[in-house]
Amino acid sequence: MRIAFYAPLKPPDHPVPSGDRRVAQLFFEALQLAGHHPVLASRLRSFEGRGDQFRQARLAGIGGRLADRALSRWRAAPAAAPELWFTYHIYHKAPDWLGPRISTELGIPYVIAEASFAPKRANGPWAQGHRAAEQAIRRADAVIGLNPVDRACVLSLLVEPARWLGIKPFVDAADFTPRPAKDGPPLRLITAAMMRHGDKLVSYRVLGAALTNLLDLDWTLEVIGDGAARAEVMTALAPLHSRLVLAGRLDPDTTARRLAAADLYVWPAINEAFGMALLEAQASGLPVVAGASGGVAEIVAHQMTGLLVQPGDPAAFAAAVRQLITDVALRRRYAAAARRRVLVEHDLPAAAARLGVVIDTLHLANAA
Numbered sequence: 415m416r417i418a419f420y421a422p423l424k425p426p427d428h429p430v431p432s433g434d435r436r437v438a439q440l441f442f443e444a445l446q447l448a449g450h451h452p453v454l455a456s457r458l459r460s461f462e463g464r465g466d467q468f469r470q471a472r473l474a475g476i477g478g479r480l481a482d483r484a485l486s487r488w489r490a491a492p493a494a495a496p497e498l499w500f501t502y503h504i505y506h507k508a509p510d511w512l513g514p515r516i517s518t519e520l521g522i523p524y525v526i527a528e529a530s531f532a533p534k535r536a537n538g539p540w541a542q543g544h545r546a547a548e549q550a551i552r553r554a555d556a557v558i559g560l561n562p563v564d565r566a567c568v569l570s571l572l573v574e575p576a577r578w579l580g581i582k583p584f585v586d587a588a589d590f591t592p593r594p595a596k597d598g599p600p601l602r603l604i605t606a607a608m609m610r611h612g613d614k615l616v617s618y619r620v621l622g623a624a625l626t627n628l629l630d631l632d633w634t635l636e637v638i639g640d641g642a643a644r645a646e647v648m649t650a651l652a653p654l655h656s657r658l659v660l661a662g663r664l665d666p667d668t669t670a671r672r673l674a675a676a677d678l679y680v681w682p683a684i685n686e687a688f689g690m691a692l693l694e695a696q697a698s699g700l701p702v703v704a705g706a707s708g709g710v711a712e713i714v715a716h717q718m719t720g721l722l723v724q725p726g727d728p729a730a731f732a733a734a735v736r737q738l739i740t741d742v743a744l745r746r747r748y749a750a751a752a753r754r755r756v757l758v759e760h761d762l763p764a765a766a767a768r769l770g771v772v773i774d775t776l777h778l779a780n781a782a
Contacts, residue, residue, distance in 0.1 A: 415777055417445055418455035418496035418516070423508040425457045431663065432608060433486065433690035437560070438502045440584060441527055441769075444762060445500065450772030456480055459462040461508040465539025474542065477511025484512070485519055498523045498773060501550070505530035508596035509546035514553045523776040526550065527558040527581075528756075532566040549556035555776055558769070561687050561709035579772055585693050585756065587664070592699025592753050593674045600657075601739050604676035604700070606669060606691045609641035615650070616726070618643075620682040622650040623728035624735065625657075631658060631739050635680070638664050638672060643701075645677060674700035678738055678745065683707045684725055696720075697756040701748035703734045713760075719752035 419426075428435050445452040447701055458480060462470045476559055488495035499517045501510045504526060517524035529551050533611040535544045551557060551571045560583045569578055588742030605621065625635060636659040637651070651658055661672060673679070679695035679702045686692075688709035692702055696713075704710055705727075716722040721734040738745045758764075 415450045415497045417450050417452040417773070418499045418512065418513075419445070419452040419502070420455045420500070420513055421502040422458065422460040422510050423503050424459065424461070424605050426455065427454070427457075428459075431666075434503060436666075437528070437583070440586065440762065440765075441502050443586065443764040444584070444769050445773070447762065447766035448773065450477070450773060453496070455484065455496070455499070456512055458512070459508075460511055460543075462540070462543065463507055463572075463668050467539060467542065468769050470542050472539070474509075474511050476547070481512045481515050484516055488520065495520060496522060497763055498525060498777065500525045500527065503528045504524075504547050506532060506540040506547050508541045510550045513544065513590075514550045518553070521780075522551055523555040523780050524550075525556045525558065525772070525776065526554045528553070528560050528564070529557050529568050530564050531571060535565065537561045546555065547701075552658050554639055556772055558772065562712065563687075563709050579768075581765055581768050582760055583690065583693055583709075583761055584760045585690070585697050585699045586762040587753075587760075588762075589757050590670050590694060590697035590699075591674055592749070601633040601678060602676045603633055603635045603680050603735070604638070604673060605635070605679065606638035606673075606694075607681060608639050609643045609647045611643045611646070614641075615643045615646055617682040617684045617705075618647045619650040620684065620726055620728050620731060621680065622652070622654060624682070624731040625680075626653045627729070627732040628736055628739070629653075629657075631736065633739060634659055636661055636672060638662070638669055653687075670694070670698065670731075673700060676700060678703065678705040679720075680731075680735055680736070681705075682731055683710050687708055691720065693756065693760055696752035699749050699753040701738055701745055701752055703731065703738060705731070707745065715751070715755060719748055725729045769770070 424435045426438040499513045501513045504510045558683040638661045679700045683705040686707045692713045702714045705725035706722040707725045714720045723730040
């Protein structure tokens with residue numbers, strides 16, 4: 415089936431890496447693996463993070479004009495027109511200005527993967543985006559949810575509860591190769607996160623404060639990532655300077671190799687939706703210590719593939735890291751379970767099969 419694919423927050427070919435870009439890429443690959451033919455419908459980024467209502471209106475206008483052009487093109491060449499529209503990730507700061515209208519006018523199913531709806535934003539600076547996100551969710555023939563935290567609010571907008579379909583976050587486990595466990599110090603801790611202001615910076619500060627309490631143990635910390643908050647991150651990690659390895663921004667293949675060379679993944683995960691890096695770490699056979707924010711518990715199984723602690727608590731985070739540094743047998747048990755759980759519950763082929771059933775069902779219903 416021909417599928418128009420759109421990611422309003424960040425297109426899958428955007429030059430700046432992030433978890434959101436990676437999930438968009440994975441959904442595109444999953445659609446292909448399910449036997450469909452996705453085509454990137456637009457690279458318009460509808461994200462507006464400052465609450466600038468003038469810019470939001472401008473983005474809405476651009477979206478409308480792009481929809482006009484797409485509709486004209488596909489009406490002139492119906493054999494090339496999409497048979498289904500698939501949008502990855504919408505919320506009040508990144509609404510979909512194209513998909514609902516195009517789907518309605520072409521008479522094709524409209525699918526959203528990962529939709530968030532926050533009623534408290536209805537009258538704030540993102541009111542326009544909030545209304546657009548609400549209308550898109552109401553229009554959707556199916557909403558594929560990765561994060562169960564979003565379920566209740568999204569369900570309130572759906573005509574039929576059955577339109578919500580849960581799929582667990584997924585990676586292509588074939589991209590990650592665990593290495594045999596090594597013996598002897600120093601233990602190699604690793605984390606991978608963009609150095610952004612806001613929650614990422616807060617997480618780095620918690621990480622620095624926590625690991626400062628573990629300087630009596632023998633370990634190093636490799637940090638993969640860069641960004642506008644680099645100076646502040648360096649200040650937060652300054653007490654660890656003799657243990658610190660700064661890798662900067664790496665491509666996915668190099669990141670996978672660095673994960674495979676590590677022993678333990680550490681990330682406080684302040685206000686994380688679920689954290690793709692946590693899933694990639696476990697696919698690499700790494701146990702994880704993380705903060706139990708949002709949907710992180712859907713990714714990391716507490717006391718099975720790692721340890722989860724109260725978000726924003728450096729002392730609790732330090733205690734969990736200490737436990738896995740000092741207890742070799744426990745660390746290895748979690749490492750094996752982490753890889754095994756990804757293969758069974760979070761691998762690309764399983765997600766593609768589930769996605770294929772959803773798409774095929776909608777296509778048949780639309781053709782009837």
